[in-house]
Amino acid sequence: MPVLCLPRRIAHLDMDAFFASVELLSYPELRDLPVVVGGAKIAPPEKLPDSRYVFARLKDYSGRGVVTTSTYEARKLGVFSGMGLMRSAQLAPEAILLPARFDAYRNISRRFKHAVAQIASTIEDRGIDEIYIDLTELAEATLPLAQRLKASVHAATGLTCSIGIAPNKLLAKIGSDLQKPDGITVLLRENVAERIWPLHVKKINGVGAKTAAHLEKLGIHSIGELAGAPVEMLTQNFGPRIGAWLSCAANGIDDSPVVTWRAPKSLSREITFERDLHVRHDQAELSAQLAALCARLAEDLEKKGYAGHTIGVKLRFADFHLATREITWPQAMFAVGDLLRAVRQCLKHKLFVDADQQRIRLLGVRCGSLVTREQANETAPKPEPQQGKLPF
DNA sequence: TCTGGGGTCCTAGGACCC
DNA sequence: TCTGGGGTCCTAGGACCC
Numbered sequence: 001m002p003v004l005c006l007p008r009r010i011a012h013l014d015m016d017a018f019f020a021s022v023e024l025l026s027y028p029e030l031r032d033l034p035v036v037v038g039g040a041k042i043a044p045p046e047k048l049p050d051s052r053y054v055f056a057r058l059k060d061y062s063g064r065g066v067v068t069t070s071t072y073e074a075r076k077l078g079v080f081s082g083m084g085l086m087r088s089a090q091l092a093p094e095a096i097l098l099p100a101r102f103d104a105y106r107n108i109s110r111r112f113k114h115a116v117a118q119i120a121s122t123i124e125d126r127g128i129d130e131i132y133i134d135l136t137e138l139a140e141a142t143l144p145l146a147q148r149l150k151a152s153v154h155a156a157t158g159l160t161c162s163i164g165i166a167p168n169k170l171l172a173k174i175g176s177d178l179q180k181p182d183g184i185t186v187l188l189r190e191n192v193a194e195r196i197w198p199l200h201v202k203k204i205n206g207v208g209a210k211t212a213a214h215l216e217k218l219g220i221h222s223i224g225e226l227a228g229a230p231v232e233m234l235t236q237n238f239g240p241r242i243g244a245w246l247s248c249a250a251n252g253i254d255d256s257p258v259v260t261w262r263a264p265k266s267l268s269r270e271i272t273f274e275r276d277l278h279v280r281h282d283q284a285e286l287s288a289q290l291a292a293l294c295a296r297l298a299e300d301l302e303k304k305g306y307a308g309h310t311i312g313v314k315l316r317f318a319d320f321h322l323a324t325r326e327i328t329w330p331q332a333m334f335a336v337g338d339l340l341r342a343v344r345q346c347l348k349h350k351l352f353v354d355a356d357q358q359r360i361r362l363l364g365v366r367c368g369s370l371v372t373r374e375q376a377n378e379t380a381p382k383p384e385p386q387q388g389k390l391p392f
Numbered sequence: 393t394c395t396g397g398g399g400t401c402c403t404a405g406g407a408c409c410c
Numbered sequence: 411t412c413t414g415g416g417g418t419c420c421t422a423g424g425a426c427c428c
Contacts, residue, residue, distance in 0.1 A: 322424090
């Protein structure tokens with residue numbers, strides 16, 4: 001018996017310029033100005049006796065931070081997420097610079113997700129400011145439903161969002177970006193050629209800078225051109241998996257389900273230093289930073305109730321090249337002391353660093369192969385303390 | 393253009409076992 | 411002793427996302 005399979009109805013909901021919009025709730029006087037939210041280490045605005053604020057400007061900044069979010073006014077000046085703040089200051093010196101307040105964003109994030117959950121309960125969390133929602137089982141017509149979701153999010157947070165609704169996650173995600181901010185875009189199968197194919201390949205979630213550049217070299221710029229490319233040619237260039245996936249994506253095909261919960265795979269902590277640290281001269285500082293990172297990681301593991309078999313270290317050197325080393329242990333670990341001993345083991349036995357030459361820009365620790373604390377058996381061998389000097 | 397911090401998934405080679 | 415082929419786990423690096 002053939003199974004009749006109705007098309008799914010999937011929404012992608014994306015908060016508009018989320019961090020910056022949350023900040024505008026606190027500082028409404030900044031509305032319509034170019035505003036940039038940057039690293040957490042920036043000083044907050046100073047409050048005057050008359051309760052007005054003194055705001056920092058981008059041109060006053062010096063350091064290694066990047067733009068976390070910018071308002072649409074700042075984007076008009078060429079300032080986008082991920083860009084170095086020093087570079088942004090050249091483009092928009094007068095733009096207002098605010099520190100990121102992640103606790104505030106997480107709080108509002110919970111509120112908008114809760115508001116959506118009152119209307120539709122099948123939600124996939126895609127980070128702090130976006131979600132997928134499976135609306136297939138709901139009876140309500142698409143457009144009124146989308147309007148109701150937006151109204152509910154606005155009532156809960158005071159913020160606007162953009163929604164794309166389509167037969168799958170891939171198209172819903174592209175759709176939510178088509179009429180930003182505060183937009184609703186409904187896409188059907190039959191709209192793919194007209195509305196999706198003219199777009200650049202980078203609009204596909206999963207096609208980044210490298211893949212796009214590779215495609216450009218093959219003469220493929222638009223999603224339509226990708227859809228017309230022979231699958232064999234794509235698999236030759238990108239491998240069997242990615243080649244086939246690219247071809248499907250360009251044709252608007254995506255069967256991936258809306259996943260309501262995933263167990264975490266790894267937890268990590270890292271820090272980029274204000275200045276690059278010398279392996280020998282700054283040994284004490286590096287050692288203290290390593291211990292602090294392990295302490296924070298142990299806190300996270302404790303809070304979430306996990307332990308991990310794989311403990312690793314991450315180093316970015318002054319020349320920006322990256323090295324990672326990890327060891328999988330028979331014993332799952334969660335205590336600071338164990339993490340620290342395991343990380344030092346990686347550093348001493350697996351990574352060659354020239355203590356006289358190399359400078360370190362970033363230091364990170366990671367815990368993978370997670371199990372719950374109840375599953376962590378306590379009898380297997382743990383890492384031994386590392387004695388001797390350097391590195392760290 | 394001197395480039396954060398937290399994640400996920402994929403690939404490819406080597407070890408090891410049957 | 412020299413030769414297989416498959417499966418799984420581990421590791422390092424890289425692409426990508428928010």
